[in-house]
Amino acid sequence: MSNGNPINFCVLGGGGEIGASCFEVSCNGHSILLDSGTHPKKEGLESLPAFSLLSRAPDAALISHAHVDHCGSLPYLLRQFPGVRSFATVPTVRLVDRMLHNSVSVMNTLRKERGIEEYPLYEHEDVSYAMRLMRGQGYQEWFDLPTRGIETKACFNHAGHVLGSASVLLKFPGHTLFYTSDICETDQELMSRYCPLDRSVEIDTLVIESTHGAVDDEHARVYEAEIPKLADAVAGVLRGGGVALIPCFALGRTQEITNIIARHQEAGLIPRAPIYASGLGRAIYEIYEKFPEYLSPNAELRPLNDFKRIGNVWNHETMEKLLHEPGIIVATSGMMLENTPSALIAEALTRANHHGIFFVGYLDHETLGYKLLHSQIGDKLRYGLGRQPVERKLENIKRFHFSAHAPRKALQQVIHHIRPKNVVFVHGDAEAIRWMQDNAANGCANFAPTIGQTITLEA
Numbered sequence: 001m002s003n004g005n006p007i008n009f010c011v012l013g014g015g016g017e018i019g020a021s022c023f024e025v026s027c028n029g030h031s032i033l034l035d036s037g038t039h040p041k042k043e044g045l046e047s048l049p050a051f052s053l054l055s056r057a058p059d060a061a062l063i064s065h066a067h068v069d070h071c072g073s074l075p076y077l078l079r080q081f082p083g084v085r086s087f088a089t090v091p092t093v094r095l096v097d098r099m100l101h102n103s104v105s106v107m108n109t110l111r112k113e114r115g116i117e118e119y120p121l122y123e124h125e126d127v128s129y130a131m132r133l134m135r136g137q138g139y140q141e142w143f144d145l146p147t148r149g150i151e152t153k154a155c156f157n158h159a160g161h162v163l164g165s166a167s168v169l170l171k172f173p174g175h176t177l178f179y180t181s182d183i184c185e186t187d188q189e190l191m192s193r194y195c196p197l198d199r200s201v202e203i204d205t206l207v208i209e210s211t212h213g214a215v216d217d218e219h220a221r222v223y224e225a226e227i228p229k230l231a232d233a234v235a236g237v238l239r240g241g242g243v244a245l246i247p248c249f250a251l252g253r254t255q256e257i258t259n260i261i262a263r264h265q266e267a268g269l270i271p272r273a274p275i276y277a278s279g280l281g282r283a284i285y286e287i288y289e290k291f292p293e294y295l296s297p298n299a300e301l302r303p304l305n306d307f308k309r310i311g312n313v314w315n316h317e318t319m320e321k322l323l324h325e326p327g328i329i330v331a332t333s334g335m336m337l338e339n340t341p342s343a344l345i346a347e348a349l350t351r352a353n354h355h356g357i358f359f360v361g362y363l364d365h366e367t368l369g370y371k372l373l374h375s376q377i378g379d380k381l382r383y384g385l386g387r388q389p390v391e392r393k394l395e396n397i398k399r400f401h402f403s404a405h406a407p408r409k410a411l412q413q414v415i416h417h418i419r420p421k422n423v424v425f426v427h428g429d430a431e432a433i434r435w436m437q438d439n440a441a442n443g444c445a446n447f448a449p450t451i452g453q454t455i456t457l458e459a
């Protein structure tokens with residue numbers, strides 16, 4: 001039971017924006033970090049949370065899931081503050097290890113290709129060090145945090161977003177906080193929906209994501225209803241002798257989409273043709289295979305061997321081989337950032353009119369993926385630095401909505417269900433956060449702090 005201690009909540013990143021999520025929660029001279037991400041749209045030191053706001057080492061960090069906007073800066077944090085211990089669910093520990101080593105490789109490439117001197121922000125050894133200090137926990141298990149002198153506990157709750165993803169319950173003496181992080185309230189192909197918090201737990205402060213705050217519920221499509229539409233679109237392309245490209249995030253969407261396609265091939269609804277997945281997507285797939293108990297009870301995860309390797313698309317012969325017969329390519333990046341496999345494959349596909357490009361996730365307005373989706377036949381786009389613009393001849397470019405984030409109506413319900421004293425809106429753009437504040441606060445004291453702001457929350 002709460003005896004009414006205030007906490008301070010400071011935003012280092014992820015307030016009024018999506019990216020570099022990192023929040024410091026402090027109470028009685030102790031502090032815990034919630035997430036330590038990087039910003040996918042920013043580069044170099046700019047992509048980090050504002051660690052300069054930390055006046056001393058946090059007592060511990062809790063990592064909600066392995067998307068880099070939630071974990072990508074952990075090794076950098078440890079360079080500043082060696083010895084900080086971190087906690088995540090058992091699958092998340094494995095995924096974070098894989099994602100961070102990949103980040104080092106990506107940063108090294110960017111340094112070479114783009115001359116970004118600040119990269120890499122950390123090395124493989126820093127990742128190994130961070131992993132030695134990270135402990136895995138199961139869902140619904142309370143564990144003690146290393147806050148000397150006061151008793152602080154945390155517990156992970158199933159968030160339904162990607163493998164191992166969690167919301168965090170954090171209990172300081174006299175103040176209980178619940179951080180949803182990224183939550184999904186619909187069942188996906190492989191993940192079951194989030195697990196609502198037990199009503200008997202009294203929450204003083206709820207910190208909730210606001211990703212879809214600006215999306216009208218009438219436009220919020222249902223995951224399940226989008227599946228047959230995507231399957232039809234892919235089948236149409238294959239029957240016409242073309243290649244279907246589906247740009248996907250490596251963690252989550254790649255595993256979901258490859259399984260959706262394979263299931264429809266088995267049912268005869270999509271013609272048999274090879275399915276390709278990217279290197280990182282495949283490496284993460286192996287981790288999905290190791291944790292069947294964390295997947296939906298309805299999930300039928302196909303063996304990784306059912307899917308082929310895309311290979312190096314910078315190599316001309318690899319690309320020729322990929323495109324010479326009908327196939328389905330599930331490639332990163334999901335938003336088709338320049339110079340990524342999905343961008344280079346799209347560049348080749350848009351030169352003809354018998355292929356298809358199908359986006360299945362969130363597209364930021366400034367990304368190449370968004371520009372391609374909203375371009376017209378005849379428009380020219382550049383798919384990578386130093387590459388010539390290519391004229392669009394391909395008509396069949398569409399978007400399907402497979403969000404792993406709760407629509408705003410579901411976020412309203414979470415607040416209604418938990419009835420906290422304070423609600424803090426994070427992880428959304430300004431418009432999304434404004435809608436949430438106006439329509440979802442449910443009479444609670446509500447806050448929308450941005451980077452550098454600290455708010456005091458009464459219990």
Ligand SMILES: [Zn+2]
Nearest residue numbers: 065067161182
């Ligand atoms: Zn996420």
Ligand SMILES: [Zn+2]
Nearest residue numbers: 067069070182
């Ligand atoms: Zn996120």
